[in-house]
Amino acid sequence: MLCDLNVPWPCSTYNTQPTQQQLEVLKNTIVTLYSLGYTHQAINFSINENVRIPVGTPDLINPINIAYLKSELVPRFPKLKLFTRLTIIVSDPSKLQGLAKIQNHFDVLAVQPVNEKALQLCTTNLDIDLVSFNLGSKLPFFLKHKTIGSAIDKGIKFEVCYSTVVSGSIGYANVGDSTNVQLIKKNFFNNVLQLIRASRSKGIVVSSGAVQPLQARNGEDILTLLKTLGLDNSRAKSCITLNAERALISGRLRIKSYKQTVIAGNDSDEVLVEKKDPSKPDTLAYKKRLGDSSSGRLLKKQKRSKD
Incomplete structure (x- = not known):
């Protein structure tokens, strides 16, 4: 199965609600991804670490109206599976609110560190599934193999969103000129190559990050992009199948199991x-x-x- 773990939710704060037009664009994006073979999709709600999460009211912690999306889309597309995801942009992990109170309200938990200290502390101390980077701008720190490798050994995956490089005129509407567009694409390839080097081509998850249906790509296009970056066919394919599936299962086990413990049975006589x-x-x-x-x-x- 193909998994896309980053379909952005239209709003990035708790104070605003998506308009009907934004919901229609979101549904069209989900349907487009489904038509391209992505049966498992995660709706991503991104917030800054300074945003106050309503921990006191559990019903408001997850603002994604997943029940509405399922009622609208699942009857028409029975094989479609929708999940929720929370991404926190972190600069100082000490400011993070207790993840234990919110992690059971989302299927996938991710962080986006903006400095090396945040990356080290998040991968060491936090119970997360994904680490994402802003690949459109140059990373302000060097990715070390020791940090990335230890995170991968813990089961944490690293995400690459290809919408940065395939956005077209719609995605770059606020950039200004073609020079900045070329710089964004250059930063994307440099950052991805650095991530591949630091991770030794392991533990990478490719997501769309598509806010428009035209930003979605099928699996063959993604494989071509990853092969261009130096990955072989098997590891490139695992970026959109096996690694993404493992990240999703890890997040689901956090909710559906006790400390990810399962009973396998009794093999004795x-x-x-x-x-x-x-x-x-x-x-x-x-x-x-x-x-x-x-x-x-x-x-x-x-x-x-x-x-």
Whole structure:
């Protein structure tokens, strides 16, 4: 399956609500991505670290009206899966509000560090799924393999949004002239090459970041872009399939499981018998070997009769 973990929500504050026109553009973008093969999409709500999150009212923590989007789109596209994501732009991690109170309200949790200190502290101390960068401007710090590699070992993925390089005239409407457009594209390629070098081509997730339907691209176009940047076919394909899927599963497990613990089953030949052990009066049950149980003796008897 193809996953797009960055479809921006039209608003970036809690005080504003999206207009009907903005919601229509968002729905058209989602439908366009779905037609290109992206069945799993995450609606991204980006805020600054100084924005006050209404922790006291849990119903208002997640402003994304995901129920409305599902009611409008899922009946027409049954295979479409929509999720929510929170991205916090971080310059000083000490100013971050307690993530434990808000992380269960979003399926994916991401940060966008603006300096090296924020990157190190976020990847070390915070329970996050994604790290994103503003690839349109030159990074103010050097990406070190030790920092990026340790984050990848923890399961944190690093995101690349290709809308910066394919926006066209709509995306660059506020830039001004063609010189700045070329500079944005140059910064994008330099930053992505630096991320590929620091990560050793591992743990990279490619998302659209599309605010318009025309900014969406299919998987083949993304593979061509990544191969141009030096990735081989298998690692380029994992950027839009396996790595994105793992980041999404990691975020979902944070909500649906206790400390990401699951029960795989009991592979031993012992069964739990609800019978009190006379030597252990305080126990409610004790383990008994399968061969000593009634079902085990019956299996042995049937085996002898067949022989």
